[in-house]
Amino acid sequence: MTKHLRVLMVAQRFPPYHFAGAELQALALSRALQRRGHAVSVLTTRFRGDQPLGDQRVEGVPVFRVATVSGALLKPTQLLSMASHVVARARGVDIVHGHALSSATLGALAAALAVKRPVVLKQSLGGAEGDLARVRGSRAARPLLELMRRADAFIALRSSIADELVAAGMPAQRIHLLANGVDLTRFCPPDTxxxxxxxxxxxxxxxxxxxxxxxxxxxxxxxxxxxxxxxxxxxxxxxxxxxxxxxxxxxxxxxxxxxxxxxxxxxxxxxxxxxxxxxxxxxxxxxxxxxxxxxxxxxxxxxxxxxxxxxxxxxxxxxxxxxxxxxxxxxxxxxxxxxxxxxxxxxxxxxxxxxxxxxxxxxxxxxxxxxxxxxxxxxxxxxxxxxxxxx
The missing domain is CATH 3.40.50.2000 (Glycogen Phosphorylase B;)
Structure with missing residues (x-):
């Protein structure tokens, strides 16, 4: 019998309070993996004070929101906070999947490495406005890039993003080109x-x-x-x-x-x-x-x-x-x-x-x-x- 997997998705922000493409894709993938029998949960942040903390369900997916003091995407305190939450959940997790590069996903990477869980990092946007450019432009660029290089796999949505990852020193053999998916049941044409x-x-x-x-x-x-x-x-x-x-x-x-x-x-x-x-x-x-x-x-x-x-x-x-x-x-x-x-x-x-x-x-x-x-x-x-x- 095929073993069902326990997947922890990590995203800086997540529906229903944020509707950017990376987060919506993380939700769609989580639901699709659930349909395949896997146990999927999401760890994210509360980036506004009017959002609830702790456990929720979003379209059937368990979501846990962590308190944060800033909406910034690269913040040391968030990295440490997310790392501690990943360590606390490690016993119930087989694999960690980070969506976009942020304090949340890089903190999860650091924790997963410490507790020896494989990590997949997905870069959602390339170019000057992209995830990697933000990391490379930060004051902690060198240690963050060194941390990233230890990820088990990288997801690039297009070949230009894969090229950026290689140029930043990520091992080419760990980079996988995987496009986003679409729910063909939810999105369908009219019959007539x-x-x-x-x-x-x-x-x-x-x-x-x-x-x-x-x-x-x-x-x-x-x-x-x-x-x-x-x-x-x-x-x-x-x-x-x-x-x-x-x-x-x-x-x-x-x-x-x-x-x-x-x-x-x-x-x-x-x-x-x-x-x-x-x-x-x-x-x-x-x-x-x-x-x-x-x-x-x-x-x-x-x-x-x-x-x-x-x-x-x-x-x-x-x-x-x-x-x-x-x-x-x-x-x-x-x-x-x-x-x-x-x-x-x-x-x-x-x-x-x-x-x-x-x-x-x-x-x-x-x-x-x-x-x-x-x-x-x-x-x-x-x-x-x-x-x-x-x-």
Whole structure:
């Protein structure tokens, strides 16, 4: 009989109080591993005073929140606090999996090494704004990098992140390229065009061309460029609407654009993103830097085409013609607007054509992420965990 594993997931922040991609992916993976019979728990921090301490359950996953005195991602006191909690749980843990590089995950690494438990470290974002850059820019860079080099395995979401890890001195043989996964049950296309029209009306959204943005409203996600491109597009597509889902430091840009007459709806954080994806015509993600964006995978799983930047998706996730458009220069608002207009026109043509052709297009988009089904991704992680435990 195959031994069930006891996996401790560690993240600096975690739902339902934080909804960034790395944390949502950690939750999705935890649930998928649970479905495979493994005992999964999460150790995270309480980064605001109004959040509860101690034990919770989030979508069926046991979560323990540790008190913290700062929301900073690299803080010595947090590292020590998290390390002590990992040591206290060591008897009931087979493997420790850290999501993104932070005080929480590096503290967990230090503790796991002390109690001889294998550790997997996942870097969620590369580049100048990424996890590793933050570590290398800290005052404790040298000891933190030395600590990191002792991890049993590293997860890179794309080859450029793997290259960064090697350049920082991480052993190349311990680096594994593993993309994020998507819940193909939760994110699925409508069965018919009639169902899509009916569901859009139920959501109170207008008929006509509808673009969707889902993500953190921060500079890296390109929301300012999108809003400028949308204004340009509206001169040629006066019936088109943009729905913006998310929150962040650039919220004011969105509310100001709406107040100035842009045809957009800012709906904040939403729990019904799968429904929104089922009724939209295109998902736009003009992000200048990503790891493996969950929202792009979710859109394709929902049958929704994409408009993305050249570096938004990992290189091995290529888009077929009817899966979307790639914008080479996200700084060119005209090019972004043109790509959006082209994709909306294609959506309109499919809506007005044969239903079978419409259904086939949705099926091809969904098929493009079939190998990233979160249950298949969980199998790959399970295989890695078992490999590490056999050493």
């Amino acid at each position: 065009r009639e169902e899509r029209v009916r569901e859009r009306a139920q959501l109170g959204l207008p008929a006509g061309p509808l673009a969707l943005f889902v993500g953190q409203l921060v500079a890296r996600k390109g929301i300012a460029s999108l809003l400028r491109a949308w204004r340009s597009l509206q001169r040629h597509e006066p019936d088109a609407w943009l729905v913006v889902v998310g929150k962040g430091t650039d919220e004011e840009l969105v509310t100001r654009a709406a107040a100035d007459g842009a045809r957009l709806r800012f709906v904040g954080l939403r729990a019904d993103v799968p429904r929104l994806m089922r009724v939209a015509d295109v998902l736009v993600l003009p992000s200048r830097n990503e790891g493996c964006p969950n929202v792009a995978l979710e859109a394709l799983a929902s049958g929704l085409p994409l408009v993305v930047g050249r570096h938004t998706l990992p290189a091995d996730l290529t888009l077929a013609v009817d899966c979307g458009r790639v914008v080479d220069d996200l700084g060119d608002d005209v090019e972004l607007g043109r790509a959006l207009a082209t994709q909306l026109a294609r959506a309109r043509a499919l809506d007005e054509g044969e239903e079978a052709a419409w259904r086939d297009a949705l099926a091809r988009r969904r098929a493009s992420v079939a190998q990233l089904d979160i249950d298949l991704v969980a199998q790959r992680y399970e295989a890695l965990y078992r490999q590490l435990l056999q050493r």
